[in-house]
Amino acid sequence: xxxxxxxxxxxxxxxxxxxxxxxxxxxxxxxxxxxxxxxxxxxxxxxxxxxxxxxxxxxxxxxxxxxxxxxxxxxxxxxxxxxxxxxxxxxxxxxxxxxxxxxxxxxxxxxxxxxxxxxxxxxxxxxxxxxxxxxxxxxxxxxxxxxxxxxxxxxxxxxxxxxxxxxxxxxxxxxxxxxxxxxxxxxxxxxxxxxxxxxxxxxxxxxxxxxxxxxxxxxxxxxxxxxxxxxxxxxxxxxxxxxxxxxxxxxxxxxxxxxxxxxxxxxxxxxxxxxxxxxxxxxxxxxxxxxxxxxxxxxxxxxxxxxxxxxxxxxxxxxxxxxxxxxxxxxxxxxxxxxxxxxxxxxxxxxxxxxxxxxxxxxxxxxxxxxxxxxxxxxxxxxxxxxxxxxxxxxxxxxxxxxxx
Amino acid sequence: xxxxxxxxxxxxxxxxxxxxxxxxxxxxxxxxxxxxxxxxxxxxxxxxxxxxxxxxxxxxxxxxxxxxxxxxxxxxxxxxxxxxxxxxxxxxxxxxxxxxxxxxxxxxxxxxxxxxxxxxxxxxxxxxxxxxxxxxxxxxxxxxxxxxxxxxxxxxxxxxxxxxxxxxxxxxxxxxxxxxxxxxxxxxxxxxxxxxxxxxxxxxxxxxxxxxxxxxxxxxxxxxxxxxxxxxxxxxxxxxxxxxxxxxxxxxxxxxxxxxxxxxxxxxxxxxxxxxxxxxxxxxxxxxxxxxxxxxxxxxxxxxxxxxxxxxxxxxxxxxxxxxxxxxxxxxxxxxxxxxxxxxxxxxxxxxxxxxxxxxxxxxxxxxxxxxxxxxxxxxxxxxxxxxxxxxxxxxxxxxxxxxx
Numbered sequence: 001x002x003x004x005x006x007x008x009x010x011x012x013x014x015x016x017x018x019x020x021x022x023x024x025x026x027x028x029x030x031x032x033x034x035x036x037x038x039x040x041x042x043x044x045x046x047x048x049x050x051x052x053x054x055x056x057x058x059x060x061x062x063x064x065x066x067x068x069x070x071x072x073x074x075x076x077x078x079x080x081x082x083x084x085x086x087x088x089x090x091x092x093x094x095x096x097x098x099x100x101x102x103x104x105x106x107x108x109x110x111x112x113x114x115x116x117x118x119x120x121x122x123x124x125x126x127x128x129x130x131x132x133x134x135x136x137x138x139x140x141x142x143x144x145x146x147x148x149x150x151x152x153x154x155x156x157x158x159x160x161x162x163x164x165x166x167x168x169x170x171x172x173x174x175x176x177x178x179x180x181x182x183x184x185x186x187x188x189x190x191x192x193x194x195x196x197x198x199x200x201x202x203x204x205x206x207x208x209x210x211x212x213x214x215x216x217x218x219x220x221x222x223x224x225x226x227x228x229x230x231x232x233x234x235x236x237x238x239x240x241x242x243x244x245x246x247x248x249x250x251x252x253x254x255x256x257x258x259x260x261x262x263x264x265x266x267x268x269x270x271x272x273x274x275x276x277x278x279x280x281x282x283x284x285x286x287x288x289x290x291x292x293x294x295x296x297x298x299x300x301x302x303x304x305x306x307x308x309x310x311x312x313x314x315x316x317x318x319x320x321x322x323x324x325x326x327x328x329x330x331x332x333x334x335x336x337x338x339x340x341x342x343x344x345x346x347x348x349x350x351x352x353x354x355x356x357x358x359x360x361x362x363x364x365x366x367x368x369x370x371x372x373x374x375x376x377x378x379x380x381x382x383x384x385x386x387x388x389x390x391x392x393x394x395x396x397x398x399x400x401x402x403x404x405x
Numbered sequence: 406x407x408x409x410x411x412x413x414x415x416x417x418x419x420x421x422x423x424x425x426x427x428x429x430x431x432x433x434x435x436x437x438x439x440x441x442x443x444x445x446x447x448x449x450x451x452x453x454x455x456x457x458x459x460x461x462x463x464x465x466x467x468x469x470x471x472x473x474x475x476x477x478x479x480x481x482x483x484x485x486x487x488x489x490x491x492x493x494x495x496x497x498x499x500x501x502x503x504x505x506x507x508x509x510x511x512x513x514x515x516x517x518x519x520x521x522x523x524x525x526x527x528x529x530x531x532x533x534x535x536x537x538x539x540x541x542x543x544x545x546x547x548x549x550x551x552x553x554x555x556x557x558x559x560x561x562x563x564x565x566x567x568x569x570x571x572x573x574x575x576x577x578x579x580x581x582x583x584x585x586x587x588x589x590x591x592x593x594x595x596x597x598x599x600x601x602x603x604x605x606x607x608x609x610x611x612x613x614x615x616x617x618x619x620x621x622x623x624x625x626x627x628x629x630x631x632x633x634x635x636x637x638x639x640x641x642x643x644x645x646x647x648x649x650x651x652x653x654x655x656x657x658x659x660x661x662x663x664x665x666x667x668x669x670x671x672x673x674x675x676x677x678x679x680x681x682x683x684x685x686x687x688x689x690x691x692x693x694x695x696x697x698x699x700x701x702x703x704x705x706x707x708x709x710x711x712x713x714x715x716x717x718x719x720x721x722x723x724x725x726x727x728x729x730x731x732x733x734x735x736x737x738x739x740x741x742x743x744x745x746x747x748x749x750x751x752x753x754x755x756x757x758x759x760x761x762x763x764x765x766x767x768x769x770x771x772x773x774x775x776x777x778x779x780x781x782x783x784x785x786x787x788x789x790x791x792x793x794x795x796x797x798x799x800x801x802x803x804x805x806x807x808x809x810x
Contacts, residue, residue: 014767045808047789048796052809065809072810221810247810346767350807352800353769374769374785383787 001361001397003289004280004328005336005389007060008316009053009245010298012342012355012373016306021345022356023372024306025313029321030358030371033337037360039368040381042389043352044341050352053298056340057251061291062235062390063228070153071223072247077143079250080135084225089151089182092221093134093142094159095214098194101166106159107140109212114202115140118214121196127188128181134193134217137246144219146185152178157220158190167218186219193217230256231289235394240283242276243267243293252291269296269312274319281327288399294320301343309345334361334396336389337371357381357389361396406766406802408694409685409733410741410794412465413721414458414650415703417747417760417778421711426750427761428777429711430718434726435763435776438742442765444773445786447794448757449746455757458703461745462656466696467640467795468633475558476628477652482548484655485540489630494556494587497626498539498547499564500619503599506571511564512545514617519607520545523619526601532593533586539598539622542651549624551590557583562625563595572623591624598622635661636694640799645688647681648672648698657696674701674717679724686732693804699725706748714750739766739801741794742776762786762794766801 013020045051045059054075055065073090084090095115097105108115119136126132130148137143154173160166170186172179194216197203203213231239233256241252242260244267249259262279264272273294280292294316300309321337328335339355356376358368366380377383384392394400418425450456450464459480460470478495489495500520502510513520524541531537535553542548559578565571575591577584599621602608608618636644638661646657647665649672654664667684669677678699685697699721705714726742733740742765747758761781763773771785782788789797799805 014769020769041787046796047793048798048800048805050796050800050805050807052807055809069809344767347803352796352805374771377771377785377787383789 001332001334001399002284003334003336003393003397004284004292004324005060005289005393006292006320006324007294008297008313008339009293009295010301010341010343010350011313011339012353013301013309014344014346014353016345020373021306021309022313023374025310025317027313027317027371029317029325030337031369032325033321033335033358033360034368034371034375036365037358038363038366038381039356039358039371039376039379041354041373041376041383042338042357042386043354043383044386046385048352050350051341052350053247053340054251056386057248059386060340060389061231061251061255062387063255064387068226068228069223070226072221073143073153073223074225075223075247075250075254076137076221077135077145077250078253079246079248080137080143082133082135082143082145084145085147086225086227087151088225089146089153090223090225091144091219093144093217093219095140095142096216096218097212097214098167098216103160103163103165103167103216103218105212106163106218108214110140111206111211112139113211114206115214117202118197118200121200122193122217125189125192127185130185132189140214142217144189144217146182150178151182151224152176153182153222153224154179155183155186155222157222158186159218159220167216190217190219226254228255232256235390235399237288237399239289239291240287241291241293242280242283244271245293245295248293257291258287267295269299269308271296273316274323277320277323281324284328284333292320298343301345302348304345304348306345330360334359334393336393354383359392359396363396406737406739406804407689408739408741408798408802409689409697409729410465410694410798411697411725411729411743412699413702413718413744414698414700415706415746415748415755416718416744417758418706418714419749419751419758421750425778426711426714427718428779430715430722432718432722432776434722434730435742436774437730438726438740438763438765439773439776439780441770442763443768443771443786444761444763444776444781444784446759446778446781446788447743447762447791448759448788449791451790453757455755456746457755458745459652459656461791462653464791465745465794466636466656466660467792468660469792473631473633474628475631477626478548478558478628479630480628480652480655480659481542481626482540482550482655483658484651484653485542485548487538487540487548487550489550490552491630491632492556493630494551494558495628495630496549496624498549498622498624500545500547501621501623502617502619503572503621508565508568508570508572508621508623510617511568511623513619515545516611516616517544518616519611520619522607523602523605526605527598527622530594530597532590535590537594545619547622549594549622551587555583556587556629557581558587558627558629559584560588560591560627562627563591564623564625572621595622595624631659633660637661640795640804642693642804644694644696645692646696646698647685647688649676650698650700653698662696663692672700674704674713676701678721679728682725682728686729689733689738697725703748706750707753709750709753711750735765739764739798741798759788764797764801768801
């Protein structure tokens with residue numbers, strides 16, 4: 001038995017003129033799953049807890065985010081292709097523009113020219129015996145990884161969030177000497193980076209061309225690489241992920257999944273999600289467990305656009321769920337369709353509202369005839385916690401371990 | 406967004422001749438909430454756990470009573486107006502009557518004359534470096550607070566529960582030297598108090614007048630002041646409580662709520678609950694979160710009177726819920742109606758039966774058309790734990806914190 005988990009990011013919603021986007025959307029294929037499968041609602045991290053995308057995915061993969069999550073940095077760093085080791089501390093970072101000691105653009109004008117070269121100039125730094133890895137991501141974004149003894153992620157960020165201010169000095173957030181040490185290294189790195197970038201020919205060229213200089217690096221989202229078992233160690237299965245979102249790829253890498261790249265996918269509402277579905281179907285030939293992540297629903301939610309979210313859901317139904325139902329051996333595959341959290345259009349941010357869930361496979365069916373937030377309340381799974389989902393999936397596939405005798 | 410939580414103490418029940426008091430009562434306003442809101446059932450402390458009013462309220466406010474609750478004393482002491490400090494140990498106490506070393510009335514004949522003066526005579530005592538605060542409450546009741554180093558609440562009570570016995574010597578309930586120390590102080594206080602009260606002119610007067618002497622203090626319900634964050638620290642909101650029950654006021658004070666006094670309210674079935682509703686509506690102008698507690702339903706339950714409970718519920722519907730629905734800005738307020746526990750008439754005590762719950766606000770509605778223990782089972786919240794409720798309320802109001810990124 002194989003398993004396919006499909007997560008539509010931010011799918012869940014509240015009522016707009018009496019219905020949710022998922023209720024308003026025409027979703028014959030999702031409804032087929034609801035009719036033939038078992039439904040329920042799910043608190044991905046916990047009832048009443050508003051989850052991030054990182055904590056919710058850890059939970060959906062069966063890990064307790066309250067135990068293993070310290071910050072977004074390590075997942076972004078893994079998503080950007082860095083290999084992390086236990087004890088590493090990672091940050092998200094921005095190239096920004098500074099003049100006379102004050103930040104005047106937190107994104108260096110969103111101008112990418114020369115950023116690859118500038119990133120290279122920041123490679124190979126070391127402070128107090130701590131090696132610093134710097135890697136550019138999309139746009140003005142980057143990640144920083146500290147590797148060395150006695151580090152901590154309990155340090156404040158250097159990012160100011162506002163312009164017109166000097167970069168923050170990082171300070172320890174607790175009394176642990178490791179936090180002091182890490183904050184010191186971050187401050188030394190920030191200063192040294194400003195010096196290198198300020199003297200770089202790349203920035204002189206940018207300024208000559210009328211562009212903003214990318215002359216400082218601002219760090220946030222400190223987190224420590226979690227010490228967690230991989231899927232293979234924990235569940236004894238080989239797993240792969242199909243996602244175009246670096247944070248999610250990072251979480252998948254952290255739990256030991258292989259990441260399958262789909263060049264046509266971009267993580268936006270206009271992504272070629274059909275290609276992702278193809279890649280997921282194909283991956284099921286080789287892997288026991290395939291995770292397919294689609295971001296567009298969340299993007300539309302953060303933009304507060306009902307029609308865009310509804311259309312994205314209809315595209316997922318047509319271009320992802322339809323082909324998967326047709327292309328997958330339903331007798332030998334458990335298919336799960338759900339979300340990592342709700343992102344109500346009115347809030348334009350994540351909420352604690354539970355998400356709908358359907359499982360197609362060797363399940364006890366129920367009376368639910370269509371897939372939505374409110375119809376799934378009446379499903380046979382009732383209300384479960386996200387951290388239980390992996391156990392259910394493995395169990396349906398005959399792959400869970402007996403507890404007891 | 407503001408939030409109003411209405412708790413009808415002991416509202417939940419089992420079946421009497423096929424229906425609960427809530428089912429038998431005419432409650433058009435509660436039913437309006439059910440129709441327009443989302444319903445569910447709730448285990449306030451945990452499934453199968455029979456909650457006290459103190460533990461259930463801690464849980465409803467989002468605190469884990471298994472972590473923070475050690476006994477009723479500190480909440481009664483706060484409810485009586487004493488300010489407690491972390492590490493204080495508090496007891497509930499009775500003035501009682503003793504003759505020849507044996508208790509012959511545990512409530513000093515329920516005669517209050519001179520008790521204020523007697524309480525004053527017990528002020529300012531100190532034993533082994535432990536300061537003792539004594540404060541009279543309603544009737545024959547009082548509270549005792551110990552303040553000093555190295556105290557513990559693991560001590561047995563001096564109250565005998567029966568007449569004809571000598572007051573119990575308090576003994577430590579574990580091997581911790583602090584428990585021994587605290588029991589010693591309690592015994593010394595009990596002895597000294599008996600001596601002071603026995604020699605008091607007030608008691609000579611009582612006896613002359615044919616009243617029982619209030620010549621000993623019996624202590625029970627030892628608890629340690631919990632080290633908990635206030636609502637403001639924990640949730641970033643300003644909260645107020647409207648209650649006429651000192652234990653509940655004490656819990657509210659312990660979590661940092663302002664207590665709004667309603668002189669017309671008395672905590673009984675004949676309380677002026679309309680005035681409490683008025684006070685709660687008014688408080689919403691100033692506070693983010695208002696908690697409204699109504700005790701009469703529990704009183705009727707402990708008395709085992711079906712009609713009294715049903716009438717109390719109908720009064721709440723008419724005098725509290727009706728005015729609140731009319732008087733509150735429903736577009737900008739989340740209103741929660743529930744109970745702290747069930748108190749089935751046949752048992753005349755608390756039970757572990759879940760309580761009904763309805764939330765009116767920016768919610769996913771359901772098919773429930775009336776508010777009762779059995780109709781709410783079919784609601785969109787399904788079955789939740791009381792400790793999740795605050796998260797849900799804050800989330801609906803856009804005030805919950807994101808866990809993760």
